[in-house]
Amino acid sequence: MKTTPSQLRILSIDIGGSSVKATILDSKGDLTMDYQKIATPKPANPDNIIKAIKTLVKNYPPYDRVSVGFPGYVRNGIVKTAPNLGTDFWADVDFRKRLTEELGQDTQVVNDADMQGLGVVKGKGLEMVITLGTGFGTALLMDGHLLPHLEVSHHPVSKGRDYDEYIGDRALDEIGEKKWNRRIRKVFQILKTVFNYDYLYIGGGNSDLLDFKLDKNMKIVTNADGIKGGARLWQEDKHPVTHVAMATPTK
Structure with a gap:
């Protein structure tokens, strides 16, 4: 059965220098569960961050989309700088593509302050x-x-x-x-x-x-x-600056 836009459940993730937080939102941006967090790993390279995210959401209810607030400069889901995580690790990493593949759902990645702003x-x-x-x-x-x-x-x-x-x-x-x-x-x-x-x-x-x-x-x-902004990322008609074509999840 196809999910309608009003039924979407969005996994909203906020990556910070000290912790990674996540919750699941409905299409209006309301929390369907309390957000939980895990310590940001050190070193905070892409592999370790992805591993931390997967550990954090392992027992979460099902979700249809993923929104990520990232502490650095992000363009079309590709990280350019990550001063508080390590730019040497992150420069030119297509984080949107990697998370789409790892989590199995369409993903959007924007700067963390941008996502908070939407919320x-x-x-x-x-x-x-x-x-x-x-x-x-x-x-x-x-x-x-x-x-x-x-x-x-x-x-x-x-x-x-x-x-x-x-x-x-x-x-x-x-x-x-x-x-x-x-x-x-x-x-x-x-x-x-x-x-x-x-x-x-x-x-x-x-x-x-x-x-x-x-x-x-x-x-x-x-x-x-701020984490509620994860739902608004998917309102493409309202936010053309952030919306990009989605990658197809890897089976």
């Missing part, structure tokens, strides 16, 4: 999503549509340091929360000036450490909210 935005005007975690993730959407991904995290921001180096986990550990928050204030002012967004959403594990009042058009969001 949290209102769909009105220019909305920006950032993630404060191992590194600094960004996504831009116009009226709910993903715009081409920009690796803002690797743009120099201070004394030759990029955003990852300036406000990522390593910087937080080195300088402490008080100084880190001062840097975050500076970054927020830069983002406001450069992008002139209508709304800014702030995700990632370190968003809980912000110690100052946010503007009215800024909001902290959770990883659980």
Whole structure:
């Protein structure tokens, strides 16, 4: 019996520097089960990440599609950079094809902040999503549509340091929360000036450490909210930037 679009079950996976999380969504993006996680393997090369994903979802209910948020630059499912996992491992890996073959269902892979953005935005005007975690993730959407991904995290921001180096986990550990928050204030002012967004959403594990009042058009969001974006990747009529022809699963 053929599955209709409204009956689709989507395995939604979020790959991070410290853990790999997954759940199954319905076609509207609602969770059909609590998301579970497994530690990101070291080294975090493609074989080890795929092995971790297969271990994590081994006892999951059946699913029809797979959506993956990946911490790096991804174009048409092919990884270009993966600074927090190891670009040397990942450069030019067709991760969409490999996962389609390994999991047996059509797969889409996008930057993790892009997928989170699809899950949290209102769909009105220019909305920006950032993630404060191992590194600094960004996504831009116009009226709910993903715009081409920009690796803002690797743009120099201070004394030759990029955003990852300036406000990522390593910087937080080195300088402490008080100084880190001062840097975050500076970054927020830069983002406001450069992008002139209508709304800014702030995700990632370190968003809980912000110690100052946010503007009215800024909001902290959770990883659980972000993983819901996995369902919206499959609405090809709404998201032509992300949708590509699917590979046929290997039997």
